[in-house]
Amino acid sequence: MSGTLLDGHDVVLLDLDGTVFRGGELVPGALEAIQEVHRVGVPVRYVTNNASKPDQAVADHLVGLGLNAERTEVSTSAQAGAAVLAEKLPPGSKVLVVGAPALESEVDKAGLVPVGEFADEPVAVVQGLYTEIAYRNLAEACLAIRAGALWVACNGDRTLPTERGLAPGNGALVALLQAATDQDPLVAGKPERPLLDRAVASAGAEAPLMVGDRLDTDIAGAVNAGMPSLMVLTGVSTARDLLEATAELRPDFVGADLRALHQSPSEVAIGEQSTWQVRVDSDSLELTTQTGEQPGDAVSALRALCAAWWATASGPVAVHGGDWHSQDVLRQLGLA
Template sequence: MSLAGDYDLVVFDLDGVVYLIDEPIPGAAEAIGRLRADGTRVAYATNNASRRAPDVAGLLTGMGVPAAPDEVLTSAGAACAVLADRLPAGAPVLVVGAEALRTDVRDAGLKPVEAFEDDPAAVVQGYSPDVGWRILAEAALAVRAGALWVATNTDRTLPSPRGPLPGNGSLVSVLRTALDREPDLVVGKPQPGLFRTAASRVQSSRPLTVGDRLDTDIEGAVAAGMDSLLVLTGVSGPAELLAAPPERRPTYVTADLSGLFGDAEAARIPVRATEIGGWRLDGDGRLNGAGDPVDALRLLCGSAWRGEPVGAASAGARELLDRWGVSRAA
């Protein structure tokens, strides 16, 4: 059975897994289409609050990934649902973020505002490339005066074809510094709510989460009690995986989404064997041989997660660890 064949729902992160900003990742559309053809249900859970669920579904469909709005869960939608539960209808909410977040606030029965003088009951903060000092200043005044501060997510970066760019977490840090406090509530990943909602919507009994970030996607899946797959097409790389604490360790790792259709045991981590795919761990724990880099990574996860030093005993292993930016033991 393939890796995906053991699950009845696959929940995908988007940025870094399916696309980078607005550019589809090669092979992603084909992989998701194959899952659908095999009868596996799919859902999408994103921390990016700059698009509404129908807009995300339209973007995906335009990339050749058919998606319905009810298959998309966004941190913006989740944040507005929380605010609607906590505030009276029509309450003013100061929006730090994109127009999509303002629309979600309005759809939740609340009133989006943009100034401290509007006496906001809450501040909701989500990613937008247009967030600037003026709106952050209004938000700081509102929170200091007692407004509830809700962040859609705290991702420090978001992936792009040019490399990682500042994410909503970097913008949240501006207010955190100015106010010397944390948000009252962070709704998106790594909180497990988006994943649990996706599973409950289709009554999934065995969901799999696929993500590119250990600190959001994988940690959120672990918190939700779900198996997870880390794909190496986005933010988290081999060095971060080798250093991952238990709450950020995925069930599987593959280079990209094509790994969904390979043997599950060929992607599972940690590996208890000492030799796989042309690589082996010598008696002193050093990596030796040559082969698929993902096999080497899986092999090293087993020893690194046991607290053993990572070393190299061959030229190929040394080159690989250097490329990953992993410090080699003497």
């Protein structure tokens, strides 16, 4: 399929929570968009920082939502964390697992020995989110890390999106151990490279495109890995977050949802827009409809605003609409 954002890419890396689904429901447009990616023959990898579920369970969940997903298309931070350990430790090394059974299984598959609390002198600690983690597990990890054990965190997400709102993520528990040990872990998941590199390698790809909803994990991970990225406005990060993002958090493209994959690159790229005019002051932006042009939509306005602001500054900025249509669009974006 020519003339779309997919052109020139040999794999699409898709974040899950907030990008493909929210809780037990697909994000609007996700089903059709992913089906079309499969139809045109571009491989898909579902890349998740969630270390609590095995790859087959993730694939089964996607199938239950109506997608055609295979276990081999899933890359988890548990797999990446175990791979980081295997690169640094001899086979058979004892690893204290602070996480779910899925993480224990990945450590075992990597040729290491997963152990629990009160194990004799583990040489490493691996930490992933698990709702059954108790104080004693964190205390054992603290003691092992202080004794010199290698510490790997599957991911550093401080929050976890749920149907009721944001709950504590693995990063919140990582921060607890950082405070208790005065040390920092190696991180396997986004925004660090191991998870993304592993997903790209599993597809034998050389020209990936990362797609996600979080600037601090999905987009920062793509920047760290040197790959282009598409941000979708269906999850955690907002239009204001994007507008005020610093350079290491900026995507190349932005779309309302995954259907942006099937628009032309020029249409979804962050840049000047023919339908919008943006005037930049030192601490504010004014958006107006371009004279003689059909009114543009909200996401195209966001692309124009980001291009103008990023070219001159970063950080907080006030945004004003110079006409009624611009004011309405800014309200839709939460920027008014």
